[in-house]
Amino acid sequence: MTTAAELLAAIPELAGxxxxxxxxxxxxxxxxxxxxxxxxxxxxxLPDKRLVAERCPQCTRVYVPPRGACPTCGIAxxxxxxxxxxxxxxxxxxxxxxxxxxxxxVPYCYAYVLLDGAHVGLHARVGxxxxxxxxxxxxxxxxxxxxxxxxxxxSISHFRPTGExxxxxxxxxxWM
Amino acid sequence: xxxxxxxxxDVAVVAFAQSNHTRHTDQLSEVELVMPVLHDVLxxxxxxxxxxxxTCSGSSDYLAGRAFSFTMALDGVGAWxxxxxSHVEMDGAWALYEAWVKLRTGEADTALVYSYGKSSxxxxxxxxxxxLDPYTLAPLWPDSIALAALQAQALVDAGLxxxxxxxxxxxxxxxxxxxxxxxxxxxSADADELLREPYEVEPLRRHDCPPISDGVAAVILAAxxxxxxxxxxxxxxxxxxxxxxxxxxxxxxxxxSPSTRLAAVAAGAFDAPLDAAELHAPFTxxxxxxxxxxxxxxxxxxxxxxxxxxxxxxxxAGLIRIGxxxxxxxxxxxxxxxxxxxxxxxxxxxxxxxxxxSEGPHGTRGGAR
Numbered sequence: 001m002t003t004a005a006e007l008l009a010a011i012p013e014l015a016g017x018x019x020x021x022x023x024x025x026x027x028x029x030x031x032x033x034x035x036x037x038x039x040x041x042x043x044x045x046l047p048d049k050r051l052v053a054e055r056c057p058q059c060t061r062v063y064v065p066p067r068g069a070c071p072t073c074g075i076a077x078x079x080x081x082x083x084x085x086x087x088x089x090x091x092x093x094x095x096x097x098x099x100x101x102x103x104x105x106v107p108y109c110y111a112y113v114l115l116d117g118a119h120v121g122l123h124a125r126v127g128x129x130x131x132x133x134x135x136x137x138x139x140x141x142x143x144x145x146x147x148x149x150x151x152x153x154x155s156i157s158h159f160r161p162t163g164e165x166x167x168x169x170x171x172x173x174x175w176m
Numbered sequence: 177x178x179x180x181x182x183x184x185x186d187v188a189v190v191a192f193a194q195s196n197h198t199r200h201t202d203q204l205s206e207v208e209l210v211m212p213v214l215h216d217v218l219x220x221x222x223x224x225x226x227x228x229x230x231t232c233s234g235s236s237d238y239l240a241g242r243a244f245s246f247t248m249a250l251d252g253v254g255a256w257x258x259x260x261x262s263h264v265e266m267d268g269a270w271a272l273y274e275a276w277v278k279l280r281t282g283e284a285d286t287a288l289v290y291s292y293g294k295s296s297x298x299x300x301x302x303x304x305x306x307x308l309d310p311y312t313l314a315p316l317w318p319d320s321i322a323l324a325a326l327q328a329q330a331l332v333d334a335g336l337x338x339x340x341x342x343x344x345x346x347x348x349x350x351x352x353x354x355x356x357x358x359x360x361x362x363x364s365a366d367a368d369e370l371l372r373e374p375y376e377v378e379p380l381r382r383h384d385c386p387p388i389s390d391g392v393a394a395v396i397l398a399a400x401x402x403x404x405x406x407x408x409x410x411x412x413x414x415x416x417x418x419x420x421x422x423x424x425x426x427x428x429x430x431x432x433s434p435s436t437r438l439a440a441v442a443a444g445a446f447d448a449p450l451d452a453a454e455l456h457a458p459f460t461x462x463x464x465x466x467x468x469x470x471x472x473x474x475x476x477x478x479x480x481x482x483x484x485x486x487x488x489x490x491x492x493a494g495l496i497r498i499g500x501x502x503x504x505x506x507x508x509x510x511x512x513x514x515x516x517x518x519x520x521x522x523x524x525x526x527x528x529x530x531x532x533x534s535e536g537p538h539g540t541r542g543g544a545r
Binding site: 023025027029030031032033034035036037038039040067068069070071072073074075076 | 202203204205206207208211214215225238240241242248250251252253254255256297298299302303306310311314315
């Protein structure tokens with residue numbers, strides 16, 4: 001491979017010149033992101049420990065967190081409804097590498113929790129159990145973090161097993 | 177007129193919709209902003225998303241400050257079962273170009289093209305510096321108004337315009353926008369009053385600059401007989417071409433736009449007289465450059481919609497020019513209209529489209545609002 005120095009050597013005027021191999025150019029742009037109407041309703045309900053989902057008037061799917069549109073039908077999810085704090089694990093993984101800037105001890109269990117009545121999985125951690133015991137179909141419930149209740153999903157610390165029998169696979173097969 | 181032979185199919189704009197452009201849309205997410213415009217444009221044709229052959233959009237993650245922001249906006253399309261879809265990190269006019277190619281080559285009979293810009297979350301003046309050369313120019317943070325001012329000063333120095341004439345362009349554009357309910361700035365003070373205002377970046381004053389807008393535009397394209405079924409008066413794309421100049425503004429003569437000229441020649445802009453032109457000139461002085469490149473004199477109404485000086489949702493303002501040009505034809509107010517879109521600093525990249533009614537250039541001249 002040709003080095004930068006060799007490339008410069010081929011240009012008479014630049015022969016012997018120290019090549020520039022690195023520049024540091026800081027750039028910073030600041031944004032004020034607005035979550036929109038549907039997500040604002042969802043976020044504003046979290047301090048009251050309420051999970052506000054939205055239903056598509058056409059296909060009747062229930063989305064949580066709602067994004068304001070049904071991606072399947074392309075129409076507004078106009079109807080709000082409150083979901084229970086219980087759900088079913090539809091998939092999970094055990095994370096062994098700490099993400100930078102995330103204050104969580106590894107290993108931890110990261111899962112999709114299909115809240116009862118919802119048709120999309122909520123991203124959440126599963127805790128208060130041995131990770132070897134976490135499994136698809138497991139029934140779980142939200143554990144709220146009383147110290148961090150606010151308009152953020154950090155209001156939910158994690159989900160823990162309820163101890164109920166596993167959900168019937170037919171109840172979640174379509175929504176995995 | 178139309179032929180079923182692949183590669184020889186006439187393509188027309190059969191519907192156009194846009195939002196009411198505003199400075200802030202804090203209460204809406206991007207998909208909440210986009211979706212009503214998509215519904216509007218589909219409703220005009222009676223088509224549903226699952227009957228659209230190809231969907232193409234234009235937007236920029238740098239405006240949203242978020243990676244893959246367009247995938248969220250796609251929620252508003254109803255992309256299930258999976259659709260044939262594409263996205264350009266450019267103004268929607270270039271998304272329309274991609275869709276036009278799809279229809280010309282016979283891969284689809286209809287296309288939905290949309291684009292949006294939500295500038296309000298950040299400082300668009302600074303965001304646009306990120307499109308410059310990252311090693312030599314972007315570190316200097318020359319904002320979009322400063323670069324436009326360099327171009328304006330070059331035009332003034334060349335004797336091609338002056339501050340009163342630039343102010344007259346601003347007044348004409350914003351007064352034209354009083355007839356456009358979607359425009360953000362409608363109406364204007366007199367030029368002599370505007371000229372008493374301080375400079376933003378000399379020689380540009382606030383009136384020489386576009387408003388900062390959040391907005392959406394959408395267009396439906398259709399080929400041949402499908403277009404005739406969807407609209408009684410389709411706006412046929414007689415020619416469309418886009419050309420690009422050097423990235424570094426310093427190596428260009430900013431008073432000229434050879435890329436616009438070449439695109440216009442290729443699009444057939446000079447083959448017959450025009451009834452109107454919709455030019456994507458966000459800054460007053462840029463209209464001078466485009467008029468020269470396009471040989472437009474005062475007989476051709478320019479930006480009867482008010483143009484980007486009246487509403488400038490970045491990434492959508494070029495597509496809006498094509499939509500407004502088509503709308504003039506749809507309403508029977510013009511037979512042959514030029515639409516122009518630009519991208520990059522100081523009119524670096526330019527697209528020209530020529531749209532005609534079914535009667536074509538033989539129709540009576542004039543009639544544009």
